[in-house]
Amino acid sequence: MHVEHHPLIKEFPELRERIHDLKMNNAHFAKLAEQYEEVDKHICRAEEGAEGYDDDHMHKLKAERLRLKDEVYKALQAA
Numbered sequence: 457m458h459v460e461h462h463p464l465i466k467e468f469p470e471l472r473e474r475i476h477d478l479k480m481n482n483a484h485f486a487k488l489a490e491q492y493e494e495v496d497k498h499i500c501r502a503e504e505g506a507e508g509y510d511d512d513h514m515h516k517l518k519a520e521r522l523r524l525k526d527e528v529y530k531a532l533q534a535a
Contacts, residue, residue, distance in 0.1 A: 462496050462521070464489055464528060471532050478535055485531050492524040 465472045478485040499517050502509045509517070 461500050462525075464492060464525075467525060468529070468532065474532055474535060478531065482531075482535070485528070485535075488524060488528050488531060492521065492528055495521045495524060 464475050468475065475489070479489055480486075495517055498507065498509075499514070499521060501507045502514060502517070
């Protein structure tokens with residue numbers, strides 16, 4: 457089974473340069489991006505069967521990824 461990652465540059469391809477610039481120059485944004493990528497990795501590993509999370513935990517992880525994605529998007533718009 458192929459599991460699809462959701463990296464920020466894939467989620468916001470038109471903002472690729474801004475994402476890179478903010479990761480390099482904005483500590484708050486860099487931390488948000490890192491948290492997002494970490495949650496995304498956990499979700500993908502679980503969907504591949506490498507981590508045995510129950511449905512409730514998966515739902516919480518996906519909600520957290522969405523919350524972080526929204527926060528990242530707001531930071532990108534404000535930059």
